[in-house]
Amino acid sequence: MKPVDLTTRLAGLTLKNPVMTASGTYGFGEEYAAFYDPSRLGAITVKGITPLPRRGNPAPRVVETPSGMLNAVGLENPGLDEFLTTYLPRLEKLKTPVIVNISGFSLDDYALMAAALPEDSCIAAVEVNISCPNIKQGGLAFGTDPKSAEAVLSATRKNTKLPLIAKLSPNVTDIVTLAKAVENGGADIISLINTLLGMRIDIKTRKPVLGNIMGGLSGPAVLPVAVRMVYQVYQAVRLPIIGMGGISTWQDAVEFMLAGASAVSVGTANFVNPLAPLEIIDGLAEYCRQNGFTAVREIVGLAHR
Numbered sequence: 001m002k003p004v005d006l007t008t009r010l011a012g013l014t015l016k017n018p019v020m021t022a023s024g025t026y027g028f029g030e031e032y033a034a035f036y037d038p039s040r041l042g043a044i045t046v047k048g049i050t051p052l053p054r055r056g057n058p059a060p061r062v063v064e065t066p067s068g069m070l071n072a073v074g075l076e077n078p079g080l081d082e083f084l085t086t087y088l089p090r091l092e093k094l095k096t097p098v099i100v101n102i103s104g105f106s107l108d109d110y111a112l113m114a115a116a117l118p119e120d121s122c123i124a125a126v127e128v129n130i131s132c133p134n135i136k137q138g139g140l141a142f143g144t145d146p147k148s149a150e151a152v153l154s155a156t157r158k159n160t161k162l163p164l165i166a167k168l169s170p171n172v173t174d175i176v177t178l179a180k181a182v183e184n185g186g187a188d189i190i191s192l193i194n195t196l197l198g199m200r201i202d203i204k205t206r207k208p209v210l211g212n213i214m215g216g217l218s219g220p221a222v223l224p225v226a227v228r229m230v231y232q233v234y235q236a237v238r239l240p241i242i243g244m245g246g247i248s249t250w251q252d253a254v255e256f257m258l259a260g261a262s263a264v265s266v267g268t269a270n271f272v273n274p275l276a277p278l279e280i281i282d283g284l285a286e287y288c289r290q291n292g293f294t295a296v297r298e299i300v301g302l303a304h305r
């Protein structure tokens with residue numbers, strides 16, 4: 001029997017399979033290397049970087065919720081210079097396409113980082129995070145206003161030839177408006193969703209649990225919201241989509257691809273089952289085999305027929 005063709009195309013990018021890891025849940029690529037060789041994944045996405053190092057928000061920064069988790073890490077990261085000099089050479093050794101997630105507080109921040117990321121390295125694409133709910137200025141503000149979202153993409157587009165992924169926030173009334181805005185701004189690919197704004201209160205202390213009060217909800221609890229948004233964006237925009245939000249099994253990944261995702265990203269599930277991405281790759285192949293598809297690309301968007 002011929003093996004199922006698992007390759008997927010995202011604008012100019014061809015990946016050996018459609019399964020990648022979501023920013024902030026896979027460190028800088030080495031954290032999971034003891035479990036499996038990261039080069040088995042279609043690509044890895046590293047923790048969001050900002051121009052200067054950040055210590056993030058005060059603890060507690062993570063709390064479990066029904067079928068999910070809330071985090072308010074607040075973009076703790078080593079900063080652009082340290083990323084380029086220390087982390088990038090180590091990522092190069094992993095032999096995996098790397099997606100670098102960038103966040104900023106101004107258009108200049110995004111433009112500066114886009115310009116600084118080398119175009120001839122393991123960096124396969126830049127993911128522009130306009131959707132982080134855990135930082136006070138910037139972040140979510142860029143991702144909820146269509147004009148600002150378009151401006152961030154234009155500013156990064158001018159400064160790099162690398163494929164640009166616009167990462168959208170679900171904390172909006174109309175996801176399609178935002179998707180069209182980033183398409184106008186020059187995005188090549190859209191990834192969605194980032195986390196949903198939420199909070200919990202400790203009934204003993206009667207205080208918010210997280211040091212930052214509010215945080216981003218992720219995990220299985222957000223899956224139906226994410227599937228809905230992928231479905232809506234697929235209908236409205238021609239750009240390829242990376243779907244994420246609560247994916248922990250191959251069945252979840254199939255659902256996202258049927259909704260219109262050309263690739264999927266595994267986030268919170270990595271914390272629960274580090275082998276989840278590999279199980280999803282195998283499960284996707286088996287689903288195609290059992291249902292008569294010779295290539296996984298054939299299932300993208302089938303729920304729209």
Ligand SMILES: Cc1cc2nc3c(=O)[nH]c(=O)nc-3n(C[C@H](O)[C@H](O)[C@H](O)COP(=O)(O)O)c2cc1C
Nearest residue numbers: 022023024048071129193194218219245246267268
């Ligand atoms: C602890 C944690 C840190 C995250 N950090 C980032 C980040 O730096 N940049 C970003 O764009 N998204 C970040 N995210 C969002 C994830 O990449 C993903 O979009 C979201 O968690 C939904 O997917 P999931 O339900 O599979 O986790 C983070 C999520 C978690 C749980």
